[in-house]
Amino acid sequence: MTDVSATPTAAAAARSQGAGMKTALRWGLYLILGLFAVYYLMPLFVMLTTSLKSLEEIRTGDLVALPREVTFDAWAKAWSGACTGIQCEGVRPYFWNSVLIAVPGVLISTLLGAVNGYVIAQWRFKGANIIFALMLFGCFIPFQVVLLPMARLLGLMGIAGTIPGLVFVHVIYGIGFTTLFFRNYYVTIPQELVKAAKVDGAGFLRIFWSIFLPLSIPIIVVSVIWQFTQIWNDFLFGVSFSSAGTQPVTVALNNIVNSTTGVKEYNVDMAAAIIAALPTLLVYVVAGKYFIRGLTAGSVKG
Amino acid sequence: MAKWFETHLPKIVLAPSFIAVLIFVYGFIGWTAWVSLTRSKLMPRYEIDGFIQYDRLFASPRWDTAMNNLYIFGGMFIVISLVLGLILAILLDQQIRVEGAIRTIYLYPMALSMIVTGTAWKWILNPGLGVQAMVQGWGFENFKFDWLVNPDMAIYTVVMAAIWQSSGFVMALFLAGLRSVDTEIIRAAQIDGIPTWRVYTAIIIPSMAPIFLSAFIVLAHLAIKSFDLVIALTGGGPGYATDLPATYMYAMAFSRGDVGQAASSAMIMMMVIFIIVVPYLYSELRAKK
Secondary structure, eight states, rough: OOOTTTTTOOOOHHHHHHHHHHHHHHHHHHHHHHHHHHHHHHHHHHHHHHHHHHHHHHHHHHTOOOOOSSOOHHHHHHHHHHOOOTTTOHHHHHHHHHHHHHHHHHHHHHHHHHHHHHHHHHHHHHHTTHHHHHHHHHTTTTTTHHHHHHHHHHHTTTTTHHHHHHHHHHHHHHHHHHHHHHHHHTSSSSSHHHHHHTTTTTTHHHHHIIIIHTTTTHHHHHHHHHHHHHHHOOOOOHHHOOOTTTTOOHHHHHHHHHSSSSSSOOHHHHHHHHHHHHHHHHHHHHHHHHHHHHHHHHHHHH | OOOHHHHHHHHHHHHHHHHHIIIIIIIHHHEEEEEEEETTTSSOOOOBOOTHHHHHHOOOOHHHHHHHHHHHHHHHHHHHHHHHHHHHHHHHHTTTHHHOOOOHHHHHGGGHHHHHHHHHHHHOOOTTTTTHHHHHHHTOOOOOOOOOTTTTTTTHHHHHHHHHHHHHHHHHHHHHHTTTOOHHHHHHHHHHTOHHHHHHEEEIHTTHHHHHHHHHHHHHHEEEEEEHHHHHHHHHHHHHOOOHHHHHIIIIIIIIIHHHHHHHHHHHHHHHHHHHHHHHHHHHHHHOO
């Protein structure tokens, strides 16, 4: 990028100046990237330090200051003593509700998605593409449009406000995405594989079980992580279709934070928020690669 | 019989999911559309009565606020996330030594529940003990930052939190796009002495048009569905200053007992998404063939 018409000495001078410029730019670049890292980490940092301070210290101290005296009282209270309205059991029971909703919800929707994707990608029949398009569109609807009829249906089925009811809702509206994941994955496997297996006398289920499933580990991981994150972080279905004892942890967290009785305990709020965030954060740290694949597959299909 | 079963097995296996989608997606949309045309109040009624609910909706100042907020929130959230995501992706694409770690840090908010994000920002932005109090404590006693409780500014706190949550994800999309640009073209341009910023503005960024489109679709979709973040951050307040269509719908359905209004507002949300998503899905599915 130096001027080619310059004299040799000028060129050398320009080069060394260019190198100095380059180092400065590099430093600037790292500085900017570092500042953004601080920006993204700051809320988590503030949550963590606030949760470790006493209320007294929060009132008198600085928002971003480290705790003078680390205390885990807020964590203990958030886990088993904080009040959500009238009950004061912390987030613990709701945390387990979320586990009870997420585990079957993830497993069932992933299994259905795998079978659906297998049929749509490998056993193409007339209309299979239309079925896929209709299922895909289901991923994009605003759930507000199904809230009212679903509330009535759950009532009619006798599972309104129960954990099985919430599992049911999450499975129904998760199928679109899981089918999309598996269909896009299986579509890249040559159809000759199924043909050859059929010649060898293997049937529909056998081919799925012994050939396709063993090939599917990466996409199963993507689907499980995606569904887990979706269901764990869900609030809309949780708040609409749960009752007093069956609320998921996101709903309980919101109730704790907005409960108006007593003193506002910011440290307990922050500890409860971190507890609610821990499972998905952990998944992200352990399997970030698959998490990102799910996110991008959900947006840039294929 | 066994033979028939074997040849039709794929369809039989797919049928339950397909029927479920037909009923719980399309049937339910139909139900909501139907009820939006009735005089339903606390309980749904089924006698069609024209567009009265939509007339009420468009006459409601609260809905007006919700739609205005959607334009402000959606517009700012989408534009700033796109710009910030693109800049971060370009900066990260300069052979950064600790790229993996930085990417992880930028993207982790996406793994959090909006309720957690809202709770965190509510604490940071609260005027009594948050940023305002902190800066005042540093000696700037006239410093004021009370957006969270200021009806005119509260919606911008929702924008701030939403950008914090989603811009890293946009960065990841763009970064993947930058990595797939043909390196031969870039090298040729560099040999020709074209300055780096020109290479970006003339070659690389235009070639990422499809990524802009998908990022836009995802962000628009997130904006229209935004519900949890508002509930956790402002609760729709002060008053109903930060209501969005999603919180309006929820309030009508579950606390006001106005099923007709809930249904008609849900249908409007549905239509907005329809207008954005259908052309995109259509072109994507066509391109696949």
